[in-house]
Amino acid sequence: MKKIVLAISACFALGGGIALVQAAAPANEPIQPIKAAKVKNPAMAELGKKLYFDVRLSRSGFISCNSCHNLSMGGTDNLKTSIGHNWQKGPINSPTVLNSSLNLAQFWDGRAKDLKEQAGGPIANPGEMAFTHELAVDVLASIPQYVTEFKQVFGDGKVNIDRVTQSIAAFEDTLVTPDSRFDQWLKGNKKALSAQELRGYQTFKTAGCVACHNGPAVGGNSFQKMGLVKPYITTNTAEGRVAVTGKDADRMNFKVPTLRNVALTYPYFHDGEAATLHQAVDTMGKLQLGREFSKQELDDVVSFLHTLTGKQPDFKLPILPPSSDKTPAPKPFN
Numbered sequence: 001m002k003k004i005v006l007a008i009s010a011c012f013a014l015g016g017g018i019a020l021v022q023a024a025a026p027a028n029e030p031i032q033p034i035k036a037a038k039v040k041n042p043a044m045a046e047l048g049k050k051l052y053f054d055v056r057l058s059r060s061g062f063i064s065c066n067s068c069h070n071l072s073m074g075g076t077d078n079l080k081t082s083i084g085h086n087w088q089k090g091p092i093n094s095p096t097v098l099n100s101s102l103n104l105a106q107f108w109d110g111r112a113k114d115l116k117e118q119a120g121g122p123i124a125n126p127g128e129m130a131f132t133h134e135l136a137v138d139v140l141a142s143i144p145q146y147v148t149e150f151k152q153v154f155g156d157g158k159v160n161i162d163r164v165t166q167s168i169a170a171f172e173d174t175l176v177t178p179d180s181r182f183d184q185w186l187k188g189n190k191k192a193l194s195a196q197e198l199r200g201y202q203t204f205k206t207a208g209c210v211a212c213h214n215g216p217a218v219g220g221n222s223f224q225k226m227g228l229v230k231p232y233i234t235t236n237t238a239e240g241r242v243a244v245t246g247k248d249a250d251r252m253n254f255k256v257p258t259l260r261n262v263a264l265t266y267p268y269f270h271d272g273e274a275a276t277l278h279q280a281v282d283t284m285g286k287l288q289l290g291r292e293f294s295k296q297e298l299d300d301v302v303s304f305l306h307t308l309t310g311k312q313p314d315f316k317l318p319i320l321p322p323s324s325d326k327t328p329a330p331k332p333f334n
């Protein structure tokens with residue numbers, strides 16, 4: 001017994017003996033558990049929750065953040081590409097809002113630096129909510145209960161887009177999904193995963209998926225080429241990060257998506273062209289790693305990916321304050 005203890009402490013002292021230390025301390029795994037949200041300002045998050053569900057931030061009075069990032073469906077719309085104002089076909093797949101606070105930047109090409117900056121985008125995007133920030137603010141300011149709530153949160157009842165996006169971001173900060181079975185395993189519950197799921201995780205590591213999908217979000221922390229070994233063929237015109245940097249080297253570089261809750265966030269890739277996880281993993285193996293997985297390996301990796309589904313946000317559906325006689329009418333058609 002004494003010998004073993006000595007051996008382990010020697011490993012630590014040398015900073016080596018990776019295999020031994022890894023077995024004892026999941027801290028050395030390339031993926032870390034998701035931490036539960038620490039809500040800094042509950043009143044602001046509560047206001048943000050209302051705004052997240054409020055269709056009156058759209059021109060039609062019909063589309064809210066939740067339309068395309070449905071919190072009953074893993075924070076996505078489960079469509080290839082989203083449907084915007086006037087039933088417009090969206091250009092790109094809607095990523096999940098779950099754990100999006102862990103992303104290094106927002107959007108597939110990272111063009112928004114954080115959630116606050118991101119939240120202003122869809123309201124004024126003609127292909128999404130098709131409103132303007134001015135009109136959205138006018139609508140909210142015409143609703144007395146909102147004015148009261150802004151006063152409680154910000155000290156005065158002034159409604160402006162800065163406060164709107166700050167509140168939505170505060171709500172989104174709460175949308176983390178801790179306690180997945182994989183996290184339970186990382187924290188030392190060796191019974192949390194089946195033999196097949198563990199085998200899938202080993203393949204995920206040895207094949208090299210962890211080079212890009214790592215950290216607490218199992219992604220979200222770098223931009224990488226889609227089609228590293230073999231080019232990705234798609235009719236979608238999005239070219240990723242080059243749209244932000246203008247650098248040719250960034251063509252087809254996309255933010256690596258989080259794989260947390262990936263079993264819920266189908267279909268996959270920026271164009272939504274992979275309908276199933278089997279398809280997505282098969283494509284990743286071939287295009288990113290030059291590797292053809294066997295049926296067994298695909299099944300194993302997919303079973304591992306299913307263990308990344310965490311505890312979904314759990315809250316009472318917010319009841320929104322009614323419009324007043326002064327609230328501008330929605331324009332659902334034309």
Ligand code: HEC
Nearest residue numbers: 064065068082083084092093094095100106107108122128
């Ligand atoms: C019409 C559908 C639609 C609506 C409405 C919508 N979004 Fe999105 N959202 C998308 C799509 C599509 C993307 C990806 C766009 C891109 O990357 O170019 C996206 C991206 C995001 C992202 C970035 C996630 C990531 O991983 O990069 C966040 C966060 C987000 N939306 C939050 C919101 C919020 C908050 C609202 C409401 C104010 C909202 N969305 C309204 C479709 C929508």
Ligand code: HEC
Nearest residue numbers: 208209212224226254256257268269270280281284285288
């Ligand atoms: C070189 C970096 C890199 C490697 C290695 C890599 N991926 Fe990816 N992965 C990405 C990028 C970038 C995307 C987004 C591509 C797109 O949407 O066009 C992605 C997307 C995915 C998706 C779809 C997620 C979604 O929400 O759309 C899955 C699933 C996935 N990868 C699993 C894997 C697996 C399993 C492996 C190992 C076999 C792997 N990846 C290896 C970079 C990588």
